[in-house]
Amino acid sequence: MNGTIFKVLIGLAVAGLLAGSWGMGERLIYGLNPVAFGSYVPWGLWVSFYLFFLGLSAGAFLVTTMTYVFGMKRFEVIARLSAFTVLICLLCEVLFITLDLGRMERIYRFLLTPSFSSLMTWMFVFFNAMLVIYAIKTFLLARGDLVRWVGDPARRGRSIYRLLALGLTSYDASAWAREKRMVRLLSILSLPVGLLFYGTNGAFFAILMNRPIWNSALTPLLFIMAAILSGGALVTFLTFLFMHDEELIHGLGRAILFVLVTFLFLQAMQFFVGYQTGLAMTVTTLNLIAFGPYWYSFWIVHLLIGSLIPLILLTTRPHDSRAVAWACFLIVATFLSVRFNFVIPDLAIYKLDGLEETFFHPRLRTNYVPNLNEWLVSLWIVSLGLLAFLLGTRWLPVLSPEKEGSEHAI
Amino acid sequence: MAWNLPVEDQLVRMQRDLARAQKKNPPDIKWSMIIDVAKCIGCHACTIACVSENKLPPGVVYRPVLEEEIGHYPHVRRRFLPRPCMHCQNPPCTKVCPVTATYKNAQGVTIIRYERCIGCRYCLVACPYGARTSDFAEWYTKGTPELPGRLVGRKTASEGYESDPAAEYGKKWPKRGGGSPIGNARKCHFCLHRLAVGMLPACVTSCVGRATFFGDRNDPDSLVFSLLSSPRIHRLKEELGTQPTVYYLA
Numbered sequence: 234m235n236g237t238i239f240k241v242l243i244g245l246a247v248a249g250l251l252a253g254s255w256g257m258g259e260r261l262i263y264g265l266n267p268v269a270f271g272s273y274v275p276w277g278l279w280v281s282f283y284l285f286f287l288g289l290s291a292g293a294f295l296v297t298t299m300t301y302v303f304g305m306k307r308f309e310v311i312a313r314l315s316a317f318t319v320l321i322c323l324l325c326e327v328l329f330i331t332l333d334l335g336r337m338e339r340i341y342r343f344l345l346t347p348s349f350s351s352l353m354t355w356m357f358v359f360f361n362a363m364l365v366i367y368a369i370k371t372f373l374l375a376r377g378d379l380v381r382w383v384g385d386p387a388r389r390g391r392s393i394y395r396l397l398a399l400g401l402t403s404y405d406a407s408a409w410a411r412e413k414r415m416v417r418l419l420s421i422l423s424l425p426v427g428l429l430f431y432g433t434n435g436a437f438f439a440i441l442m443n444r445p446i447w448n449s450a451l452t453p454l455l456f457i458m459a460a461i462l463s464g465g466a467l468v469t470f471l472t473f474l475f476m477h478d479e480e481l482i483h484g485l486g487r488a489i490l491f492v493l494v495t496f497l498f499l500q501a502m503q504f505f506v507g508y509q510t511g512l513a514m515t516v517t518t519l520n521l522i523a524f525g526p527y528w529y530s531f532w533i534v535h536l537l538i539g540s541l542i543p544l545i546l547l548t549t550r551p552h553d554s555r556a557v558a559w560a561c562f563l564i565v566a567t568f569l570s571v572r573f574n575f576v577i578p579d580l581a582i583y584k585l586d587g588l589e590e591t592f593f594h595p596r597l598r599t600n601y602v603p604n605l606n607e608w609l610v611s612l613w614i615v616s617l618g619l620l621a622f623l624l625g626t627r628w629l630p631v632l633s634p635e636k637e638g639s640e641h642a643i
Numbered sequence: 644m645a646w647n648l649p650v651e652d653q654l655v656r657m658q659r660d661l662a663r664a665q666k667k668n669p670p671d672i673k674w675s676m677i678i679d680v681a682k683c684i685g686c687h688a689c690t691i692a693c694v695s696e697n698k699l700p701p702g703v704v705y706r707p708v709l710e711e712e713i714g715h716y717p718h719v720r721r722r723f724l725p726r727p728c729m730h731c732q733n734p735p736c737t738k739v740c741p742v743t744a745t746y747k748n749a750q751g752v753t754i755i756r757y758e759r760c761i762g763c764r765y766c767l768v769a770c771p772y773g774a775r776t777s778d779f780a781e782w783y784t785k786g787t788p789e790l791p792g793r794l795v796g797r798k799t800a801s802e803g804y805e806s807d808p809a810a811e812y813g814k815k816w817p818k819r820g821g822g823s824p825i826g827n828a829r830k831c832h833f834c835l836h837r838l839a840v841g842m843l844p845a846c847v848t849s850c851v852g853r854a855t856f857f858g859d860r861n862d863p864d865s866l867v868f869s870l871l872s873s874p875r876i877h878r879l880k881e882e883l884g885t886q887p888t889v890y891y892l893a
Contacts, residue, residue: 263780264825265777265826266779266781272773275767337761342741342759342761343761347742348738350739351741443883580768585773587711592690592704594704595702596702597776
């Protein structure tokens with residue numbers, strides 16, 4: 234990434250933080266009062282964003298799977314970047330879901346009085362497991378360079394790097410070998426933990442009875458595929474931006490194409506089975522997605538821009554890195570619509586006939602449109618994530634081109 | 644033609660049932676509510692009584708009365724269905740709570756520990772009856788033009804009547820401002836605070852059509868016990884297996 238683009242992105246992130254701080258201020262002072270969602274549509278834009286970042290965090294999962302399950306050792310070189318991306322995504326994810334809580338100051342209750350019959354508790358457990366795994370992994374992958382940076386007199390802020398390296402002053406081949414083993418162990422551990430994490434997030438919705446689309450065994454699988462698709466697309470795009478490794482990008486492009494086709498097939502199955510079953514609430518929900526007030530987010534944003542164009546690019550120009558990167562960028566940029574179309578329509582139908590005719594209040598309606606406060610808070614979190622990522626790529630050895638870094642990358 | 648006037652108001656009988664239940668060992672009591680939809684006239688008195696009793700803010704409702712219009716003009720009928728919390732014996736809402744803030748008490752009433760609830764609203768989504776609402780810190784006086792109060796200050800003067808919290812769950816909650824139950828999930832609790840002092844739930848005493856019955860279904864002498872054997876008895880969404888303890892007489 235050249236300096237100008239970097240500066241522009243930093244500027245955008247700072248501007249986003251400044252603009253979003255108004256919404257954040259309102260959220261922190263007035264709680265959930267300024268938001269547009271209510272009791273019948275209790276989850277809105279922030280839960281959609283949570284799921285969006287959940288998916289993006291799966292990039293490293295794809296990379297690790299390709300390296301260890303399919304034996305594609307070439308993908309080892311992006312392990313550090315993908316692990317760092319996971320950390321940033323998890324940061325955004327936790328901010329979104331914490332701010333969505335009505336009493337976020339009681340989040341410690343997950344530790345004091347957990348209920349293991351709730352999948353939300355398991356989400357909390359697996360989220361923290363992922364956070365710990367990827368924090369340690371990023372640290373171990375970067376420690377060699379951190380130590381080198383400490384000893385580099387030309388580098389500023391060496392005392393901070395010394396602190397980050399946990400006081401280590403020398404880093405020899407035996408230390409590399411030891412940490413390489415640990416990283417390999419963490420990578421292998423991240424496979425079942427990641428699968429459980431993404432699957433649990435799907436099961437979180439799937440177990441809810443009387444929910445027309447969510448309540449299906451397909452949902453956890455769809456979640457895993459959606460996560461791998463959006464996360465893999467993000468890692469591919471970042472690889473194009475920061476590493477310019479043509480062969481790697483082409484390999485990732487092929488994987489993304491496979492996942493995209495599988496994901497679209499599962500989605501088509503969801504619609505086919507739903508319409509064929511003909512249950513009123515299922516048909517109503519599917520109609521809301523396809524022909525409701527947000528029809529364009531399904532047909533134009535998701536299917537046309539986020540699926541068809543990437544599909545054409547990935548099939549017709551698989552050896553053109555720029556085309557692959559564009560395809561991946563479009564998938565990532567439009568994936569929020571997939572999450573939005575998953576969360577809202579299932580909530581936007583009344584659970585009992587007649588409920589819509591009684592007790593009128595904006596909080597007791599099913600027509601939900603995210604308001605300015607929700608967008609500003611979202612802008613703040615996304616900007617914070619972007620800023621942290623950009624500064625990380627500049628000030629931390631997450632992109633170190635040194636050969637040693639690559640060698641002990643996984 | 645002879646009129647068979649009731650010997651006593653059913654409220655008197657239910658009051659007697661309640662007094663008898665109070666002498667029992669608490670875990671032996673199983674509270675149930677029965678609603679005779681044929682007698683419901685759709686006056687919404689129960690909804691208002693509930694709002695008043697529990698000092699519910701705007702957007703929070705424990706017992707709405709569902710209205711449905713059937714047929715085409717001029718052959719039109721209206722059907723009313725009061726819908727409190729079903730207090731299911733197999734409740735989907737308690738299982739999903741990540742911090743054990745909601746659970747069933749010994750008498751089978753599904754309750755919420757406000758001081759523990761984190762406000763994730765998973766229970767709202769899980770309830771198949773839409774019986775839970777979230778408190779979004781709404782005020783009836785929101786946006787009302789204010790005049791400076793001479794003695795007590797403008798804020799207290801304008802919002803004073805709705806700043807006092809309800810005595811839900813028999814507790815003295817802090818003045819309504821930023822603390823719980825703001826941000827929490829809220830729901831019908833069969834007016835446990837009233838039952839504790841020998842009073843029937845607000846929706847029962849306020850029902851002008853005497854369509855709502857309440858009592859201990861474990862007591863063979865109670866009114867609800869006798870009504871449960873009616874062939875008209877049914878429950879909402881029986882197929883889900885939630886086993887509500889709120890029954891309807893069709």
